[in-house]
Amino acid sequence: MDLDGDGPQRRRRGAELEAALLEAAWAELAEHGYGALTFDAVAQRASTSRSVVYRRWATKPALAEAAITHVGRRDKARPPNTGSLREDMLAILRHTNEKRIGLMALTISFLGGYFQETGTTPYDLRRLVLHDGPTVLDVVVEQAVARGEIAATLPPRVVDVAFDLFRHEALMRLGPVPDAVLVEIVDEIFLPLATGSVRSDP
Known part of the structure; x- marks a missing residue:
C-alpha cells in the first residue's frame, strides 16, 4: 500500500x-x-x-x-524547575533513562558500520542531535544559581559529570540504569562537586 x-x-x-x-x-x-x-x-x-x-x-x-x-530531538527533555537542583538533576536523568536509553544503546551497539563508513565517532553523532544554545543541564544550573543553591556558574566538566556517569552506566548495561544508581550519581558525585558539601541525608 x-x-x-x-x-x-x-x-x-x-x-x-x-x-x-x-x-x-x-x-x-x-x-x-x-x-x-x-x-x-x-x-x-x-x-x-x-x-x-x-x-x-x-x-x-x-x-x-x-x-x-529526529528521535533525539523528539525525546529531548525540557528543563525542569522543581525548586531544587537535586530534584532537577534527578528529573533529567530519569527522563533520559526512560525516553532516550534506546538511542544510547543503539549508538554503541548497532552503528559500528556507520562509524566505520563515515569515519566519525559517537561524539560526532551526538553533536548532530544537540541544538545550538544552552543545554538542559545549563538551564537547571542557571536556575540553581538564581535560587542561591550554588554560588556561581559551574565549570562545564562539573555540569556534565552526572550525565557522563549516567551514559557510562547505560552503555555498560546496554539498557536502563537502576534508579538507585541515578540517586547515587547525583547525591555522591554531582552535588558535592556543585555545592562543595556532602549530603548527610539519604
Whole structure:
C-alpha cells in the first residue's frame, strides 16, 4: 500500500511524511542495525516507495543521521524547575533513562558500520542531535544559581559529570540504569562537586 502515490488513500506531505519516514528508519535501525538498513525496508515500513525516501536522503549515512537526529530531538527533555537542583538533576536523568536509553544503546551497539563508513565517532553523532544554545543541564544550573543553591556558574566538566556517569552506566548495561544508581550519581558525585558539601541525608 502506497499512501503517497496516486491511489485513493490520503497523501501524506511535508513534515508529516518526513516524520513517518524517519520513524520507519529509526525502527529499522533499532531492530536490525545500520548494516541491514536499506531504503527498500524503510519504504515498506512507511508504506511508500523507495523513490520517496531516496529523494530526501541520497545516502544511507544521511538517512541514518536524519533518523537519529529526529528521535533525539523528539525525546529531548525540557528543563525542569522543581525548586531544587537535586530534584532537577534527578528529573533529567530519569527522563533520559526512560525516553532516550534506546538511542544510547543503539549508538554503541548497532552503528559500528556507520562509524566505520563515515569515519566519525559517537561524539560526532551526538553533536548532530544537540541544538545550538544552552543545554538542559545549563538551564537547571542557571536556575540553581538564581535560587542561591550554588554560588556561581559551574565549570562545564562539573555540569556534565552526572550525565557522563549516567551514559557510562547505560552503555555498560546496554539498557536502563537502576534508579538507585541515578540517586547515587547525583547525591555522591554531582552535588558535592556543585555545592562543595556532602549530603548527610539519604
